[in-house]
Amino acid sequence: MSQRDADVLVLGSGIAGLSFALDAARGGRVIVATKRDLTEANTRYAQGGISAVLSPDDSFDDHVRDTLVAGAGLCKEHVVRLCVEEGPAVVARLVHWGVEFDRDRSGQYDMGREGGHSHRRVLHAGDITGAEIERALVEAVRAHPDIEILEHHHAIDLITASKHLRQGGSNRVLGAYAFDVRGDDVVTLRAPSVVLATGGAGKVYKYTTNPDVATGDGVAMAYRAGARVANLEFFQFHPTCLFHAKANSFLISEALRGEGGELRLPDGTPFMRHYHELGSLAPRDIVARAIDNELKKSGKPHVVLDMTHLAPDFLAERFPTIHRRCLELGIDMRTEPIPVVPAAHYMCGGVQTDVDGRTCVEGLYAVGEVACTGLHGANRLASNSLLEGAVFGARAARAIAAQPGGATLPDLPAWDPGNARTPDEGVVIAQNWNEIRRFMWNYVGIVRSERRLARARRRIDLLREEIHEYYWDYRVTSDLLELRNLALLAELIVRSAQRRKESRGLHYTTDYPERHDRRFGTDTVMEGLG
Numbered sequence: 001m002s003q004r005d006a007d008v009l010v011l012g013s014g015i016a017g018l019s020f021a022l023d024a025a026r027g028g029r030v031i032v033a034t035k036r037d038l039t040e041a042n043t044r045y046a047q048g049g050i051s052a053v054l055s056p057d058d059s060f061d062d063h064v065r066d067t068l069v070a071g072a073g074l075c076k077e078h079v080v081r082l083c084v085e086e087g088p089a090v091v092a093r094l095v096h097w098g099v100e101f102d103r104d105r106s107g108q109y110d111m112g113r114e115g116g117h118s119h120r121r122v123l124h125a126g127d128i129t130g131a132e133i134e135r136a137l138v139e140a141v142r143a144h145p146d147i148e149i150l151e152h153h154h155a156i157d158l159i160t161a162s163k164h165l166r167q168g169g170s171n172r173v174l175g176a177y178a179f180d181v182r183g184d185d186v187v188t189l190r191a192p193s194v195v196l197a198t199g200g201a202g203k204v205y206k207y208t209t210n211p212d213v214a215t216g217d218g219v220a221m222a223y224r225a226g227a228r229v230a231n232l233e234f235f236q237f238h239p240t241c242l243f244h245a246k247a248n249s250f251l252i253s254e255a256l257r258g259e260g261g262e263l264r265l266p267d268g269t270p271f272m273r274h275y276h277e278l279g280s281l282a283p284r285d286i287v288a289r290a291i292d293n294e295l296k297k298s299g300k301p302h303v304v305l306d307m308t309h310l311a312p313d314f315l316a317e318r319f320p321t322i323h324r325r326c327l328e329l330g331i332d333m334r335t336e337p338i339p340v341v342p343a344a345h346y347m348c349g350g351v352q353t354d355v356d357g358r359t360c361v362e363g364l365y366a367v368g369e370v371a372c373t374g375l376h377g378a379n380r381l382a383s384n385s386l387l388e389g390a391v392f393g394a395r396a397a398r399a400i401a402a403q404p405g406g407a408t409l410p411d412l413p414a415w416d417p418g419n420a421r422t423p424d425e426g427v428v429i430a431q432n433w434n435e436i437r438r439f440m441w442n443y444v445g446i447v448r449s450e451r452r453l454a455r456a457r458r459r460i461d462l463l464r465e466e467i468h469e470y471y472w473d474y475r476v477t478s479d480l481l482e483l484r485n486l487a488l489l490a491e492l493i494v495r496s497a498q499r500r501k502e503s504r505g506l507h508y509t510t511d512y513p514e515r516h517d518r519r520f521g522t523d524t525v526m527e528g529l530g
Contacts, residue, residue: 014041016368016389017197023397046130071377072505098136205344216489231349238345304337357396378505
């Protein structure tokens with residue numbers, strides 16, 4: 001087993017992790033470890049764009065107000081304002097690193113509008129904004145002499161003084177153990193500062209827009225290390241995922257509704273005006289519940305998103321990737337509606353941090369989707385996620401750079417596999433994985449009840465027991481590590497949902513359909529294991 005040292009260890013490679021690494025590398029050596037290729041992150045699949053106030057017709061106050069409305073009373077207003085006001089600067093940094101956003105004929109940014117926004121303030125690169133941001137950041141990181149990249153290194157657990165050195169007092173992070181997938185070995189990564197940028201956890205649900213890497217690794221590791229987690233009951237379901245047997249995870253961007261797309265029943269009847277005055281431009285939680293309700297009433301497998309009233313050339317030019325993918329599946333969005341269903345999309349809760357990404361574990365930071373900063377509250381406003389990753393990545397880099405250096409890290413114990421055997425029952429992992437995702441979708445999905453949550457809790461308690469035994473009996477693999485983290489995330493989501501005896505934002509329960517600010521207008525926080 002080998003050991004690598006750095007001034008800062010970054011786990012994850014989306015916009016938050018890579019932009020942080022580029023800033024942090026100006027003051028020391030950075031290791032970026034990621035469990036797949038460097039390019040494989042939720043950022044890469046973000047179609048819509050990044051929100052920022054860049055037009056004289058818009059204002060910071062309006063962006064703040066839109067965010068607070070979407071967040072259903074749980075956003076921290078000072079965090080929202082900070083993030084919004086730092087938006088233009090981080091956009092400039094992205095452009096400096098090579099990101100090319102679309103511009104109009106006059107050379108100004110071509111700003112889009114999405115659900116919940118009162119102005120056109122979403123910068124985009126066609127309908128592959130995330131892929132363009134990821135491309136530029138990956139190129140910049142690969143070219144930086146002080147950033148070491150460890151691809152196919154799957155973090156197992158954070159190393160802390162209290163747990164691994166048996167030291168009392170403050171709980172300090174010292175690095176992480178990571179499974180070198182290609183070398184089939186466990187590596188010790190030692191650093192005085194560790195930044196979690198591991199993204200979300202959409203794979204905890206049966207239907208999701210997320211890639212396979214989104215298994216909640218960062219939240220699970222942070223919780224096991226003693227960090228607080230908050231608001232995990234607020235999981236955002238994107239209203240419009242393509243309904244097709246060959247494209248279960250293909251996202252139909254919010255931007256289509258922003259440009260005039262209309263949600264209809266399969267027979268062509270529009271329905272969103274019955275649920276919200278903004279119709280198809282209503283916030284995502286309202287749209288997702290409306291679709292879910294219509295599907296349950298009608299028994300139909302999907303609704304449709306109709307773009308046929310818009311200019312065909314505009315659709316093909318503005319949404320080339322979506323247009324091309326739909327055509328590959330036999331759907332021409334210019335002449336026929338697109339069949340869509342909701343799917344798990346974004347984790348609004350996460351590891352609780354301050355405005356600089358600090359957690360309650362000394363030396364441990366969290367940025368991007370893995371973090372709960374207070375920006376999103378009970379529901380994320382569209383295109384605020386890329387903004388959050390860039391803003392808080394930059395803030396965490398400044399916070400770490402301001403710390404006094406020169407501390408000597410202690411020797412760390414090597415990874416001890418004990419008597420673990422080579423896994424010979426892969427079916428156990430597959431069975432448990434599928435069972436978790438099915439009952440999370442059925443019991444802890446868009447609409448919940450006390451009875452469903454109790455059923456989910458019983459199932460996850462039993463499964464976590466089985467997975468715990470399996471984890472200690474067999475050598476680690478990527479599949480086992482993801483299953484272990486996914487199971488813990490499922491438990492934390494269920495426990496959080498059981499605590500919130502109201503309906504608010506993304507959490508809707510039939511037993512408590514009303515919002516109660518007096519009793520439940522606060523975060524649901526759970527202390528980590530330590």
